[in-house]
Structures are given as structure tokens and as C-alpha cells.
Amino acid sequence: MYDYDLLVVGSANADLVIAVERRPAAGETVLGTDLVVHPGGKGANQAVAAARLGARTVLLARVGDDAYGRLLLDSQREAGVDTVGVLVGGAPTGVALITVDPSGDNSIVVSPGANGRLAPEDVRAAGSLFQASRVVSAQLEIPLETVVEVVRNLAADSRFVLNPSPPRPLPAEVLAACDPLIVNEHEARVIAGTAALGDSPESWAKSLLALGPRSVVITLGAEGALVAERAGVRVRVPSVRVDAVDTTGAGDAFTAALAWRLGRGEPLAEAAAYAARVGAAAVTRPGAQESFPTAEEVAYL
Numbered sequence: 001m002y003d004y005d006l007l008v009v010g011s012a013n014a015d016l017v018i019a020v021e022r023r024p025a026a027g028e029t030v031l032g033t034d035l036v037v038h039p040g041g042k043g044a045n046q047a048v049a050a051a052r053l054g055a056r057t058v059l060l061a062r063v064g065d066d067a068y069g070r071l072l073l074d075s076q077r078e079a080g081v082d083t084v085g086v087l088v089g090g091a092p093t094g095v096a097l098i099t100v101d102p103s104g105d106n107s108i109v110v111s112p113g114a115n116g117r118l119a120p121e122d123v124r125a126a127g128s129l130f131q132a133s134r135v136v137s138a139q140l141e142i143p144l145e146t147v148v149e150v151v152r153n154l155a156a157d158s159r160f161v162l163n164p165s166p167p168r169p170l171p172a173e174v175l176a177a178c179d180p181l182i183v184n185e186h187e188a189r190v191i192a193g194t195a196a197l198g199d200s201p202e203s204w205a206k207s208l209l210a211l212g213p214r215s216v217v218i219t220l221g222a223e224g225a226l227v228a229e230r231a232g233v234r235v236r237v238p239s240v241r242v243d244a245v246d247t248t249g250a251g252d253a254f255t256a257a258l259a260w261r262l263g264r265g266e267p268l269a270e271a272a273a274y275a276a277r278v279g280a281a282a283v284t285r286p287g288a289q290e291s292f293p294t295a296e297e298v299a300y301l
């Protein structure tokens with residue numbers, strides 16, 4: 001019996017958000033709205049999204065001993081996330097500078113701060129959380145050697161879910177643990193490196209599976225997602241049509257929902273279909289964590 005449905009290992013950022021008419025090109029200055037500060041970061045977002053859906057969730061992360069760190073801790077606790085694994089100090093809290101345009105699309109620059117100090121020894125010290133968690137999820141806003149240590153500390157029958165964002169080439173040891181690896185097209189191309197990807201999502205999935213993951217989920221925006229398992233399963237999951245206000249954090253909500261439903265024993269394609277509805281709900285409201293739905297809201301979507 002596990003104490004937690006989901007352990008999220010990852011980043012926590014203060015999101016400094018400005019809405020703009022048009023995101024600036026290189027060398028360009030544009031004027032935007034007043035600055036708004038939201039709790040964010042891909043790890044912290046996943047933890048809040050899962051907890052809001054009802055998952056017993058714990059976060060392993062690092063924030064600074066500062067006002068942004070307290071904002072992030074408050075947001076986790078309010079959502080019901082266990083913050084026993086949130087370490088404080090070592091560097092200022094991570095910050096994300098975000099511009100959002102009227103279509104809801106964004107551009108993000110992250111200063112990792114304390115996220116960059118979440119070290120392999122922090123993972124080893126949190127061994128009891130790994131033993132107590134059915135599913136573990138991670139992203140790549142923390143050092144890669146820390147993610148390597150995560151896969152070395154998984155409990156024997158727990159499941160590992162990775163959204164490699166922002167993407168970088170991954171060691172075989174990490175790829176082999178992913179079940180699933182969740183990528184969009186850009187992330188797929190970076191992870192595949194010199195391996196030929198082909199020109200359809202089905203061929204991308206085949207190439208990625210050849211690198212070692214047990215399963216792959218390729219998110220395709222308005223085209224939904226493709227689920228592919230080593231066992232041969234290939235399923236297209238449709239998207240859910242909504243009016244997008246702000247896409248920030250929608251991918252994190254998708255990953256969290258998928259991880260939670262997998263932990264409940266759902267087949268990957270069903271979990272992905274549910275996650276698509278959670279991600280769709282998240283784009284209909286501004287901000288990241290504030291936009292994540294409850295299970296009840298998803299049921300009415």
C-alpha cells in the first residue's frame with residue numbers, strides 16, 4: 001500500500017507574466033500589461049494539478065528562502081500537496097519570465113535559481129518518499145544528474161513518467177525507465193538527436209520507442225495525442241475543443257493527470273484521453289496553477 005499516488009520531482013518557479021498583443025521578435029521591444037506574479041514551475045505545476053484532481057501528492061523540489069519561495073509553498077499547501085520534500089535555501093527561488101499573446105500562446109525564459117541546486121544527494125535523502133509513491137514524475141528544469149538519480153531510486157514496482165521539457169538528449173538509463181515518455185514534436189526531435197524521426201507521429205513514436213522507453217505519448221496540439229507502447233499498441237487520442245485564454249502549464253496538467261490515472265490502473269490510452277480533458281480545461285483560465293481544474297470540473301467539460 002502506497003502513501004502517495006504521485007511523487008513529483010521538479011522545479012518550482014515564480015511566474016512573472018505580462019500579456020502582450022504580439023510576442024517580440026529578436027531586437028524588438030513591445031509594451032504589455034501590468035506584471036502579474038503567479039506560482040509556477042513545471043514540477044510545482046504538476047503537483048498542484050494532481051492534488052486538485054484528488055491525487056495524494058508529494059513534491060520534491062528546492063525553493064529559495066525568500067518571498068517567491070513562500071508563495072510557492074503556500075500554493076502547494078493550499079492545493080493539498082504534501083511539502084515535506086520541499087527544500088529551502090541555497091539560491092534564490094527560480095523565476096520564469098512569461099509573455100502571453102491574445103491567442104493564449106506564450107514564450108518563457110527560466111532562471112533556474114534554487115531548482116539548479118536540487119542535487120542527486122537530495123534525491124537519495126528522500127528515499128522514503130520514493131518507496132511510498134506509486135508513480136514518480138519529473139521534467140527537465142532541474143539538473144539532469146538529479147533526474148538520473150531519480151530513476152535509480154524508484155521503488156521496484158513504481159512507474160516513472162517523464163516530460164523532458166525543456167528538452168535535451170537523455171542517457172539510455174533515463175529513457176529505459178520512462179513509461180511513458182511524454183513529448184511534443186519539438187521535444188521528440190531533440191530527444192531523437194541524430195536518429196531519423198520520419199514524417200508522421202506514428203514514425204516519431206517508432207523511432208522514440210527504439211531508444212528504450214516502454215511507452216511514448218506524443219502531444220499534437222489541436223490534433224490531440226498519439227499513444228504508443230512497446231507492446232505494439234498505437235492509439236490516437238482526440239483533442240478537446242475549447243477557447244484558449246492562456247496555455248501556460250497546460251502540458252504540466254496533462255502530465256500530472258496522466259500519471260495519476262496510470263497509478264489508478266487505467267490503460268495508457270484511457271489515461272491520456274482523461275489528461276487531454278484536464279489540459280483543455282487548464283487553457284481556459286489565465287496562469288498555470290490557478291487554471292487547473294478539479295475532477296468535478298473535468299467531468300462537466
Ligand code: RIB
Pocket residue numbers: 011013014015039040041042045095096108110141248249250251252288
Ligand atoms: O510549463 C509551464 C511552466 O514553465 C511555467 O509555470 C514556468 O514556470 C515554466 O517553468
